[in-house]
Amino acid sequence: MERAGGGCYPRYMASTSPVGQQTVRMSGGKPALALYLHIPFCSSKCGYCDFNSYEGLEHLVPEYTPALVHELELWAPAARTFGVDTVFFGGGTPSLTTLDDMSAIVAAVREQYDIAPDAEWTLEANPTELTREHLEGLRHLGINRLSMGVQSMRPDELELLERAHTPERVVQAVEDARAAGFDNLNLDLIFGLIGQRPEHWQETLERVLQFRPEHLSCYALTVEPGTALYYRVQKGQLPDPDPDIAAEEYEWTRERLARDGYQQYEISNWAKPGRACRHNLVYWRAEPYLGFGAGAHSFFAGQRFANVDAPNRYEEAVAATVEARATTGSAAMQQIAGGETPDHTTQMADAMILGLRLMEGVGLEEFTTRFGARVEDAFADALAKHTRLGLIEVADGRLRLTSRGLLLSNEVFVDLLPDPPEE
């Protein structure tokens, strides 16, 4: 998956350069681009979920694939000078998309974009309805990385999260995935659950380790406004999650995963050597990506923008864009809901906030080359304060979060943001 590298960094780091205009990541002799495709449908909405995902919108599914294909076509000319080395189907639940539809979408991607032969093709899946046959079909279409939402291996916790599957279903789905030929498997987990004791989390992680996944994402639960879980906490039906227990579990997790040979490459992500998610790294390194589908986000040509969230409006907007191209020749992308062109200061802050999430941190020299300003000057106060508090450190010419800083990263990030303009 990852190209070979050397030196003191793990291979995934050496293969690309973190930030910097001088050293753009390449794919097939062209600057590299990542593609993200969003599938907003789920069979049921989980209690903690604030993603752009919907249950009960099955009637919109038939029109969704053509809309995605059209949107891929709309952007293709702009992406002609790029080579694509990672394609990611996220959701929602992309594993719900039928093989016929998947094959149409994959075909469009391959036809319209310059895809590297060794590209990473990830698909997010829920164990609930996943069949061996479907998995084989996906593998056959060229999907070579599967990311499965497991979250917990305890029935009571799955219930709390309103997940639709059981631990047994996970066991079966993983077995089927392996049998279907997926040798690059990620499992998503959530710790710091309400009422969770450290031994509960340890139980989940130990069971999951038995699957020998190549990659693990472990997120601390956050109770997001607007979710069912948030409502229950607000109503007092459930207590707030305990941040100290989450911290304890996190520290244990780091040790435990290191023992099994996983390398932590980001605050919440671990991988076996060479198995870091190329697509994830694109985000953290502030490299370009194009997003397709309802609510999908893009960072392209220095701009950040996003599509409309509602799947029906997305479908209509793409149709309208296609129609306008044909009749008036208008180039306006009507599916885009809004965006921003980060100014120089914001770009610097983004590079820091994203880069510090990675264990590789921010290269001081690369930063200077890219922005014409030194980290030490642009962020002098924040650097002094958080070095003193022991949340960040500089070593080997790179600025990184310390072990303690990982879980307190927001405290650092907040001080890296530019001051808001005075009213």
Next chain:
Amino acid sequence: MEQSRIRNFSIIAHIDHGKSTLADRMLEITGAVDPRDMRDQMLDSMDLEREKGITIKAQAVRMDFAAADGQHYELNLIDTPGHVDFTYEVSRALAACEGAVLVVDATQGIQAQTLANVYLAMNLNLRLIPVVNKVDLPSAEPERVAKQLTDIIGFDLDEVLYASGKSGIGVRDVLQAVVERVPPPAGDRDAPLRAMIFDAKYDTFKGVMAYVRVVDGRVDMSRRLRLIQHGSRFEPVEVGYFHPALTTTGFLDAGEVGYIATGLKGVQQTRVGDTITFDVDGATDPLAGYQPAKAMVFAGIYPTDPDQYSAFREALEKLSLNDAALQWEPETSTALGFGFRCGFLGLLHMEIVQERLEREFSLDLIATAPSVEYQVTRTNGTEIEIDSPAELPPTTEIEEVREPWVKVSVTVPARYIGSVMGLVAERRGEFDHTEYLDHAEDEGESRVLTTYHLPLAEILTEFYDQLKSRTAGYAAMDYQLEAYRAARVSKLEILVNGEPVDALSSIVPTENAAHQGRKLVSALKELIPRQMFDVPLQAVIGGRIVARETVKAMRKNVLAKCYGGDITRKRKLLEKQKAGKKRMKMLGSVEVPQEAFMAVLKMHE
């Protein structure tokens, strides 16, 4: 109007006995207010008064009454507040009158403030008209209350009137009695002008509005005027009376009540209690003024936004024109910045001043714990008065501290005497005596007036609420400053991360100090958000730590999954956190949210 047909009177009553309602009926009967414009408690014009259902500021109104003799009389009614904190307002209003209607609720009988107000009126030689009010209520006991009035205050039974402000029964008789019993004003119309300022208010267009009772002569628009004591001079901008809306007449005669718009913009140039006369050929002797009110409760008040400091100063200047009892001087706090040390008549006064400042001047304020004024004799023999913990000398330099004590009168049904005694004992108080106001068949139902001595500091802290709750709401109280007595007090300091927070320190009785310290520290522990480091909280008395808690260092503040590369949203979340931090107060290196700080300051215990 000739003086013989003018009557100036007030209505005095214990709170809620129906003074404002009775005034409403009077306004209606005399046609001073069109029935269509009639609102309940017409004279309570401040929003705050309507909300709290109490009269805070005295108000004046002129009525035209056709009496039984067929003649028309000019009745000037000055409404007064009922709460103990505002006794000062009451005395100012009474000084502008020759008589007062004493209203007593037929279901409650005489209560503590009834008596306090009666004594005030008697001292000013006012003619009193006793009215048993709310006789429409089924639970009314008019005969019993009438007997209290004769037994306790010494009225003749045939002097007592019966009325209902609600239904209007007997209200015309009350007005007729005002005409018959209250003497007309006795001023000299031919003498040079002397008008007593009994209240004042600031108007953006007309400058300081002086509310006056003309004692001698006549004021009109033709002559320049002068304040005898203060010396400031002005041309009147407008002269008139209250109907209750301002009604211009261009003149006021001796005996009449009304207003003079002075056009003066400097609020410091006028003072309630001063006498207005002609600038040239005016009177030389001022009228007997009012005793300046004595502030009894002190607190630091600060704008939450330091940029509001000068707006706050201006607001205080304007408000004190209208609230002569309010005192203030600049004060600084390391925790709160620049503000003012303010003196109030009582806690309700403090609360109302703060609310008026916030509402009428759009300020956002924060107040420290209220304190009384202590007298301190130092070991070197010098005497000082202090009203803030910062001024308390070190223990080693103190020979003696004395604190104000008050005489508290409580009226209550006899069966609650024990509960009241208990409360008083808990608050370091002493029993003085009990007096029966009447004798009911069931002994426990008899009304008693009990008198106690208590440190003022003790009744500042929820005493009134406690009294009410322990007597099923029956008890009523009044208090008067009595004397200073030796006190054992200590300065309680709160240290956050090792540094004293001046705004949180207070002077407390030594025997309660440790308990108070523990209480404050554990409240703070709940309110201070976790920081990047452990934050010790300590309560210290005279260098000795009496309570200690730790706000444990924060361990986790991390964003969840970044889905689909939505970086803008992550940045927005961080920006929100950053904005939240901006609103924090810094106590040394500890960030404390404004709300948390206020919550602790509000724990006035």
